[in-house]
Amino acid sequence: MALVIEPNPEFYTSILLTQKTLKACPVYQSRRAHIGEINHVTQKPRILLFKHGNRLSSDVKHCLFGYSTDIGYQKLTQKIVENRKQWACPFATVVLLRASGEHGSCRLSRYDFDVLEEVKKNFKDFKDITFVIKDTRHSVKYNSEDLNHLSEEIQFTLCGTNHSNNVYFSTFLFNDNQVSVRIGLRMHKSIQKDLFNIQKCFQNLVNEINNLYIMFNKARSKITKSLNEMILKGFQCHSLDPRKRKKYIERFGVKIEHFIRMGQGKQFNSLFTAVEVKRLTKKHISSIVYAKLKHGKKGINTKQTKLRARNRQSTVYTASSTNSFKTTCKVNLSTIEAEKAAKMIYTDLNNKAQEYQKKVGIFSSHLEDECANSTLHGVSIHELKILAYRHEKVSGFGYIDGKVCIYIKGSTEDDKKEVLTFFKRYVNTKEYDFKIEFSKKREITYFAKLENGSRINKFKTAGTGPKGYGTLGMFLEDNNGTYFFTTCAHVIEEHAEAYFPDDNTKIGENVFVCHPNTNNCIKHAQKMDLSLIRVCPDFDVECKLGLKSVHGNFIKGAIFKGDISEIFGRRLYKWGATEPYLQTGKCTGIEEDEFIHIQINTDNFAKPGDSGAIICAGRDDDTALAAFVLVGEEMSERKDEKTTYVVYKVADALEIVEHMTKAKKPCLCTKL
Structure with a gap:
């Protein structure tokens, strides 16, 4: 079936x-x-x-x-x-x-x-x-x-x-x-084929829009002059009635729209919509006509026409009319007014074109991220990862710099050959750049440091002495309404207290830690560096709940619960305690071996002081997923190697907190 x-x-x-x-x-x-x-x-x-x-x-x-x-x-x-x-x-x-x-x-x-x-x-x-x-x-x-x-x-x-x-x-x-x-x-x-087709279409569109924008800029004086002549010769308003005046202006807006989008050989069709051109024309012509009527400027001609007897019954009289005469009005714009309107219309159209050019470019860059330009698509990486972990000697897996990295338990070359032979049973290993290495303890540079300007201080300090700080991750709330926040265990240790950096005010105290040297009976403990801080009651009202978006506002977020292979090739961002606080980048490599290791194509994506920061997947308010907690940077002897950051999954940390302490839920919604 x-x-x-x-x-x-x-x-x-x-x-x-x-x-x-x-x-x-x-x-x-x-x-x-x-x-x-x-x-x-x-x-x-x-x-x-x-x-x-x-x-x-x-x-x-x-x-x-x-x-x-x-x-x-x-x-x-x-x-x-x-x-x-x-x-x-x-x-x-x-x-x-x-x-x-x-x-x-x-x-x-x-x-x-x-x-x-x-x-x-x-x-x-x-x-x-x-x-x-x-x-x-x-x-x-x-x-x-x-x-x-x-x-x-x-x-x-x-x-x-x-x-x-x-x-x-x-x-x-x-x-x-x-x-x-x-x-x-x-x-x-x-959908990769569709994504590549869309990308191709948009790349052509980007080139077209860029060329049209250049042409529109070069034709500034010509277009402004033509608009000026059209307004001077073609615009006439024959009524003081606001409703009728509005219709006159709207009809003239249609003429301007045809001139801009059609009269120029249809070459600017892609830059503006008909609605935008008509709206801008109406906006600027209306403002000038209104000012003219309000201040009684030159160019307003009135005329009284004697009515025939049969029309007198339907005549609408005003304060200036008589029983046998009808007053009509004709509004003409002066040369200066027409020139002013033409310049304002062109300027706004130019801004619209520039804005559209930017929007098309953003969409094109989003498409570039979605298209799998890497040698391996995420599904291929996932296949190799699943295969790797089905061998009992494999302890870690990664895909870094185009290499498939397999980390194994063992100490002999025979162990490596055994794992390689296992892979050859199911895949053509010649298609991949394989690296099989023994699992080893990695050196990590923790991103907490001793200097001024901290977000969360390790300990109370006096005067201008050094301050150890890290970054507040996310808030949690238990069933009693008590607030907690997360950071790294190497930032706020077990039973330690947390302080504001500027005035040494105590803001909370540690109630739970989980890292490789303790709590070894806990699932995921070997790849954790978690510290849970209970917020002092006096500061409950100061907690800004919600997940911080890439734009800096607090939004309703969600937790990433998937596999790291789904993060490969995705845009990530981080708010840390060290300037620049916001950093964005694309994930270009992933590894699992005790901690999770991710490679990001942005220099200085994170710096000392950012330990505990939440790394989110997504590019805007609608796609933000809290994915990882930042621990530090993997130390490398080679200077030409790209920076690899050590992280662990937010979902794993929340699972530990839920099982080892009173029920707590993440506060990913802003306070009402």
């Missing part, structure tokens, strides 16, 4: 960030009518699900979406399945199987073969399909070897004997939380 499911895009970080980033651009609405692929990319995503039966249980939804939710689905006819390549939306294909047999003797069920035959009928290539082995009373005990055996059986059923097993890294057990990550990345890859 083939089902199509339309999940909420917010279930998948890759799609969520892409769609919100594009929709937030000012030119999104105006350009989507001209470039169809924009609509394709921002449509609701689809999952094509092959499974036995047509029931979609809550546990299956949780597996596919990463959340428990009720969501509608529809059956697909054979015709729709065949036309899936024409789907104008992000999509992924998932095959749900239900193996039988115990650990060590597992096999596909007879229903699974029917499902795979259906897949075989509809696909020639299976590399983009995600296979999921649903739970049975046996499968919950399956390990990576069982998964390998089942993937080989899937490969054999679909492709026959003369093919290597290239579905292993796309096959997951049902309870694996990486299933929804892979689906989201597959969706993002499915």
Whole structure:
């Protein structure tokens, strides 16, 4: 049975960030009518699900979406399945199987073969399909070897004997939380062709707009002169009635619009809309006419016309009219007034053109970020990461400077050869630049320092002495309404107090720490550097809740709960305690080995004093996700190496706080 499911895009970080980033651009609405692929990319995503039966249980939804939710689905006819390549939306294909047999003797069920035959009928290539082995009373005990055996059986059923097993890294057990990550990345890859087409169209548009803007600037005197002549000779207002006067001006605005957008050989059509030209004409002509009428300037001619007897009944009289005469008015603009109006119209149009040029450039830069220009797309990195962690000797994984980095437990070259041989079973290692190294303790330069200008002081100081400071991360609130904030454990240690830098005022005290040297029984402790500070009651009202956006305002934020492979290639930003407080950049490398290591293409993205700062994914108020807590910088002996920052996930820190202390929730909404 083939089902199509339309999940909420917010279930998948890759799609969520892409769609919100594009929709937030000012030119999104105006350009989507001209470039169809924009609509394709921002449509609701689809999952094509092959499974036995047509029931979609809550546990299956949780597996596919990463959340428990009720969501509608529809059956697909054979015709729709065949036309899936024409789907104008992000999509992924998932095959749900239900193996039988115990650990060590597992096999596909007879229903699974029917499902795979259906897949075989509809696909020639299976590399983009995600296979999921649903739970049975046996499968919950399956390990990576069982998964390998089942993937080989899937490969054999679909492709026959003369093919290597290239579905292993796309096959997951049902309870694996990486299933929804892979689906989201597959969706993002499915729209790459559309994104590149949009980027190409916008690059052409950017070039066109830039050239038109240059032409419009060069034609300043010519256009202003022509506008002046049109206003001087063509504008006449024949009524003192505000409503009629408004209509006269609006009609004249249409003439100006035709002149600007059509009379110049249609060359400026792309710079302005008809509405903008008419609005600006109305704005400036109206202001001059109103001032003229108000102050009784020259150019207002009145005339009294004797009415015939039959028209006297319908005459509207004013204070200046008589029973047998009608007063008419004619407003002409002087040479100076016409010249002034022409200059103001041109100036505003020029500003509009410059603004549009900037907006198109912003959209183009957003597209550049969304297009996978790297050798590997996020889904390829995720495949290699999943494969790496399925070997028992692998302790870390990364993709830095175009190299696939594998960190292993062990001490001999045979250990490296063993892991490399494992990779060769499933991928062509010649396609990648592999680096297999022994896992080792890395040197970290912590971003807390001793000097003036701190945001959060480690200890109370007097006079002009040194002050150790870091950065306040985010606020939390418990069930009693007590506020807490986070920073790094090396900034505020266990049982230590936190002070304001300027006046040594105590603002809180530590109630919980988690770092590699303590709390080793806690999950994620080896990759944490967390300190939780209880805010002194006197300062509760001073807490500015919410997540700080890239624009500096406080917004309703959300927590990034995905995989680091979804951050690769994304825009990140950070507010720290050290100037410049705001820094933005693009993630160009990722690693996991105890802590998470990210590489960002901005020099001095973070500096000493920024420890504890929240690093967010996204470029605007609609896409901000609290992703990482900044710890420090990885020390490197090579000066030519790019800076790599040591971080840990906000979601992991919140999970620890939730389990080890009283229930607390992040305050990512501003105070009402």
